Amino acid sequence: MDGLTTTAWKSAKAMNRIPVNVAALHEFRGFLEVCLDECIAGTAPPEWSGQYAAGRFRELLAASGQVLRMANTAAAGPGFVPQHYVQARSGRLYGQGFTLQSVPTPVRHAAMAGWYEYDISNCHYSIVSQMARKHGFCCPAIDAYLLDKDGFRRRVAAQVGITVDQAKQCLLAILYGARRNPSEHNSIPQEIGSERARSFYDMAEVATLFTELQGARRAILRNWTRSGNARLVNDFGRAVDPKQTPEQQLAHLTQGVEARALLTCVNLAPSQIVLLQHDGFVSTSPLNMDELTNRICDATGYRFSMEEVHIAAPMGRTKSNLISLLRQDPWGL
């Protein structure tokens, strides 16, 4: 963080008080306490055995308690969390100090229960594909992934023997230049182990993604118009150090588009949008997604598909809820 001001983000200043659903947070904490008690008493389901589940429940209790304390300050007023954003080098906006941006997801969902979350579907893959096409390089494999995101991740997960979330992480790692190498210190083997990394690399669709991304990266960086001092300036008007690696430079360019897209949304609905999350945001009322995507397209030249979720506190004992709560998959789904 380099302490830049948020001059481009005038509307974001109105979001320095984030309303939170205090009642839902209390209810969520009640649910967590019951789960924790079962762990301690030994009456919990066998999947929760060992120290992990209890530790995770304690962690979520601590984080939700902290949100509640932050929602009771004189500065922001009861029911509001104070939030100070600072613009990063790439144009992204990051919360300072205690921020709902980096609180565990289940806690954030409880705190914002009832609001609407919007995010750009597969944001950076979408940006890279469109950016490459503008520079004359087409990415059919990426486009296929974008068209059937969930199906593709599920196929990878089933083939390699990993969770869908791990598949997503590995696919993102490719985008940012992860090495195609099974040795332990590389990011993909670290996520899923060397053996599974090999079978991941062996999938034809995955291999195509690697080569396609390499070509896209080269085409974009070669053709990007340079500033006077030979630096690359992203779509948010921010320059990147030319000594950075090609992977870092591309990340800077994609984040510039992302920041600009998000800024467009904020300017469209400044009074409803209450939290920024880099490729998405939370709104207190439902928004017209066609209008959002059209305005983003006008402002950035990129067309995205967006996803809308009506946020609910992650309570209940369905498998999918417990997986997201425990952040692991003891059932091996």
Added chain:
DNA sequence: CGAACCGGTACACGAACGTG
């Protein structure tokens, strides 16, 4: 792999203090 954040820890440095 990329961008950040935080808290904790390790280390360097200068000021203040104690000792010879």
Added chain:
DNA sequence: CACGTTCGTGTACCGGTTCG
């Protein structure tokens, strides 16, 4: 006065988290 130790502050790095 010179030197060494101690203490406090500031910087750097590590490992954890979020997001993509």
